[in-house]
Amino acid sequence: MDGMAALIAQLKARSSVTSEQTSDACPICGGSGYILRRDEKGELFSRECKCEVIRQNQRRIERSGLKPLLENCTFDRYKALDPWQKSAKETAEKYVDDHDGKWFFIGGSSGTGKTHLCTAICGELMGKGVPVRYVQWRSDIPPIKAKINDADAYQAAIWPLKTVKALYIDDFLKGSVSDGDKNIAFDLLNARYNNPDAITLISSELTIDKILEWDEAIGSRIAERSKGYTMNLRGKQNWRLR
Numbered sequence: 325m326d327g328m329a330a331l332i333a334q335l336k337a338r339s340s341v342t343s344e345q346t347s348d349a350c351p352i353c354g355g356s357g358y359i360l361r362r363d364e365k366g367e368l369f370s371r372e373c374k375c376e377v378i379r380q381n382q383r384r385i386e387r388s389g390l391k392p393l394l395e396n397c398t399f400d401r402y403k404a405l406d407p408w409q410k411s412a413k414e415t416a417e418k419y420v421d422d423h424d425g426k427w428f429f430i431g432g433s434s435g436t437g438k439t440h441l442c443t444a445i446c447g448e449l450m451g452k453g454v455p456v457r458y459v460q461w462r463s464d465i466p467p468i469k470a471k472i473n474d475a476d477a478y479q480a481a482i483w484p485l486k487t488v489k490a491l492y493i494d495d496f497l498k499g500s501v502s503d504g505d506k507n508i509a510f511d512l513l514n515a516r517y518n519n520p521d522a523i524t525l526i527s528s529e530l531t532i533d534k535i536l537e538w539d540e541a542i543g544s545r546i547a548e549r550s551k552g553y554t555m556n557l558r559g560k561q562n563w564r565l566r
């Protein structure tokens with residue numbers, strides 16, 4: 325069972341569980357969503373259970389509009405007919421098991437399955453209880469950019485994107501690429517670059533070389549963190565991985 329199927333099965337199971345009927349509730353927390361622990365000093369503290377992270381992700385997915393994508397864009401449904409597609413899928417699957425502190429970049433022309441593979445990765449990560457947030461560059465970034473002259477409003481809008489454990493940026497730099505885009509791209513990606521735990525998935529119609537040409541500081545941060553997981557798909561003939 326892949327991660328998304330496991331996630332859906334778990335959510336289906338949970339939706340039929342009431343507070344009195346905890347026998348098939350989460351075996352880790354008993355269904356409360358939180359785990360109580362004592363630290364070395366004996367102080368009681370609580371932390372979120374993985375099942376609570378999964379529920380929160382599910383709510384986030386429902387709000388984000390990624391849900392219909394997640395159901396269709398699984399690894400099982402990715403058509404890997406040509407060798408380059410097989411390699412792309414293998415790289416994405418390898419990343420799922422090796423994502424800790426690492427980024428994933430997939431660039432190149434549309435119709436190469438970039439969003440499918442990134443979404444499949446997101447589904448698998450959420451199945452592992454990793455908090456994931458999805459943004460579409462062209463539609464989600466302009467409203468944040470519009471707040472640039474109001475420091476508090478800007479910070480409130482960008483903070484969740486800077487701090488979420490896993491951020492998937494779809495169609496990075498799609499549309500206009502003004503200085504305003506450059507500033508917000510650097511602000512966001514530099515904050516994530518400086519956090520060794522933050523993982524960032526980026527799909528773009530631009531290859532990493534084009535992004536480096538556009539802005540060296542931004543391109544080099546992406547290239548460094550996604551070393552081994554940078555793919556540039558330029559159609560069947562011209563595919564390379566580094």
Ligand SMILES: [Zn+2]
Pocket residue numbers: 350351352353354355356357358373374375376
């Ligand atoms: Zn739990």
